[in-house]
Amino acid sequence: MDLLFVADPLGTFKTYKDTTFSMMREALARGHKVWACEQSDLVWRRGARVVARSARAIALTGSSGKDWFEVLAEREMALADAHAVLMRKDPPFDSEYFYATHLLQQAEREGARVFNKPAALRDHPEKLSILEFPALIGPTLVTRDAQAVRAFHDEHRDIILKPLDGMGGMGIFRVGADGLNLGSIIETLNAHGTRTVMVQRYLPEIAQGDKRVLLIGGKPVPYCLARIPQGSEIRGNLAAGGKGVAQELSARDREIAETLAPVLAARGLLLVGLDVIGDCLTEINVTSPTGFQEITNQTGCNVPALFIDALEAAIAA
Structure with a gap:
């Protein structure tokens, strides 16, 4: 299958931890063809379909540096011609991201299969989405x-x-x-x-970690990534210096995950990252959830494989 990833510039990927890279690697290992473009490549004109003006088919080189990929082909590609389009542009969710969701939604009207669904990306701002579930939050x-x-x-x-x-x-x-x-x-x-x-x-339980709980295809991944603040820092985010420790879901983690998983999956959200501190849901991340490699490397649970399994099932449905 042809899988088109809308992502950040490939040369900026930190492949040792990048979740989009792990998705691509798993897809290539299964014989799928991986294409990549940037958000700025999306174009629509009257009388034509939404295209990625510079879609690149890539292969892995085995390098861990900026040259981790090689370009096999480059061409304009209509999004509807791919078997799936994966929106993996990292935040911020700014005006350009908002406009891109509208282009992606137009591509859906033309027959494209987009994951996560563009309308669902717009409808689930990552801080405010928790307001729908007051029983689960502090x-x-x-x-x-x-x-x-x-x-x-x-x-x-x-x-x-x-x-x-x-x-x-x-x-x-x-x-x-x-x-x-x-x-x-x-x-x-x-x-x-x-x-x-x-x-x-x-929530003082932040000392034990801000847990990233992943939902894939409407099911919780059995392990989460607890991002533990270091030193005097109150933030557990890995970008803020937190330490990522994979661990099994607690009973409360699973309760929250199983409550939200079917609801969010029904809305077209194939991949979701819940943030949980203690017993409380704090965020619902839908734009570009991460943590695949950390969980896989520490537990042996192959999260990229779970994701590609769910993607293949969604395409076949």
């Missing part, structure tokens, strides 16, 4: 209003504030009972009332 506030944030702090005393468009732990602040710098942090994040922020009660 105390949470979404607001622009500084006084509402202060009242939330008065109630819970130890809180986390974060922007709705952040990634990799960027822009996350903790404010303890003394309220030190709360005003300045609010001003920084809400830009004097012009930007919406999320505020949550601090």
